[in-house]
Amino acid sequence: MRLHRNLVYAVIDGLQLIFNENKYADKVVEQLLKRDKRWGARDRGFIAETTYDIVRWKRLYAEIAEVKEPFSRENLWRIFAVWAVLKGIRLPDWPQLEGTPARRIKGHFDELSKIRKYRESIPDWLDLLGEKELGEAVWTKELHALNQQASVIIRVNTLKTNKKALQAALKEEAIETLSIKGYPEALELKERANIFKTNAFSDGLFEVQDASSQLVASFLGAEPGMRIADACAGAGGKSLHLAAKMENKGQIIALDIYGNKLKELKRRARRNGAHNIETRPIDSTKVIKKLHNSMDRVLIDAPCSGLGVLKRNPDAKWKLQPEFIENIKKTQQDILNDYSKMVKPGGKMVYATCSVLPSENQDQVALFLNSENGKDFKLIKDKKVLASTSGFDGFYMALLEKVS
Incomplete structure (x- = not known):
């Protein structure tokens, strides 16, 4: 592969925004690809894949390059040089890449590859948390799987x-x-x-829509004519799938605290020909209260750490903080307690996350079932999807029934 200067500059600029200014990788790449209309599919592919690759392996590459955050522009070039050497790419005669110690880079790589937190490029605290919750063997396999590039x-x-x-x-x-x-x-x-x-x-x-996410609509048991609430609908990927399962018959009420996401869902629904979706922003507690005891099915696709989707969002592991995970667990429990009230007697609810941590998944369901609001529910079944066994996103879903 021959490196082209303007494409590499784009990658360096992108890394500066992602690493030093905390911008989201997908938004940065989207902007980078609009820079030059002359870029073809191969050029755009190089920019996107190289940027994501370096984001994914940031800790490993930075350790090999012997640089620390925040990264100067010079240090971003050193990280890029590590990427290129490890990919077997011949370095051009550019001033920024002068004196790259290829042999030392390979030696460092061999040494660091023996230590999981460097080999899989993960923050210390997250590595310890994953091992604590899943056990060393499972976590090691899962981490490796989550570092592979996601299929489309x-x-x-x-x-x-x-x-x-x-x-x-x-x-x-x-x-x-x-x-x-x-x-x-x-x-x-x-x-x-x-x-x-x-x-x-x-x-x-x-x-x-990832294959793991596609399991949810069937797991919920959506059928034509039902009344279903998608309680954390976002931009509505699962609402659209539910509409297809229901053959446009019945009603889907798509709820979210972010009105702009629901506007995007409306656009997508028009394109999909999904006519049975009604969007309602949750702008007060009344929105949920009006729906108490009235839904055949409720889907709670809860906000979570997103650890199951690191293949597609590798920058999430650098943005996550321990306190975020603790706070999101409280939010998950609040959502379960509040939104479960929409399920009518004999109705069912699915609690789902794109996390692989038991503390966000089965532990949350057990906590809910032992609560005042959860006493009317029973667990029918749950499904744990690991990236290391499925090849797709890590995911969790639990089906509960309101029994009285």
Whole structure:
């Protein structure tokens, strides 16, 4: 591979924003790719993948480069040089890369690779927490899996098409896809591509949604004619899937504290042809109170640490703090207690997170079932999805039934 100066400069600028100014990697990459209209797919791919790669392995590369945060521009170049040497890329004769000690970099890499927190590039506190909650063997495997690049998975929108027809439509646009055993509506892209520019996307034939996330709608038991609340709907990936499962029959009330996310859901619903979704921002306690004891199904896709989706959001491990996890556990319990009141007697609720930590998952369900509001519920089943065993995002879901 030959390095091009303007592409590498873009990567260095992006790393400066992500590491030193705490910007989100996905937003930074999105902006970088708009810099030069002449850049083709290969150039854009280099910028995105290199930036994410260095974000993912920040601790390891910084340790090898012997630099500390906040990183000066010179030190960002040193980190980039470590990336290039370890990838086997011949360094060009640029002043910023002069004197790169390739042999020493490889030697450091071999030494540090024996220590998990460096090898898997994770903060000390997070490494200790994961081991404490999952055990050393499971955590070691899970960490390794979460450091792999995520596949691009899409969900067929069955309101408009089926899997075979979608595969054919995408093939016409030079995008090859594979079915995934055990995931009836999922397709995996053979190669990464900008699928948002396809006619199939603008026609609403699919949504990008990880395979693990696609398990939730079936787990909830959504059926045509039901009344369902998606209590933490966000931009509505799961609401749209529920609408397809319900064949547009019945009602989905999509709730969220962020009104702008619900506006995005409305746009997506129009594109998907999903007509049974009503959005309601949670701007006071009255919004939930009005729905008490009235829902056949309630989905609580709770805010969480996001540790199960580090493949797609590698910068999250650097942004997370121990106090955030403690605070989010309190929030999860509050949400369970408040939103469970929407379930009608005989109705069911799913509590789900994209975390792999038991303290955010089964421990929260057990705590709820032992609470005053939880005494009317029983656990029907739960499912723990690990990235190391599924190959997809880490996820958790528990199905509870209101018995009285």
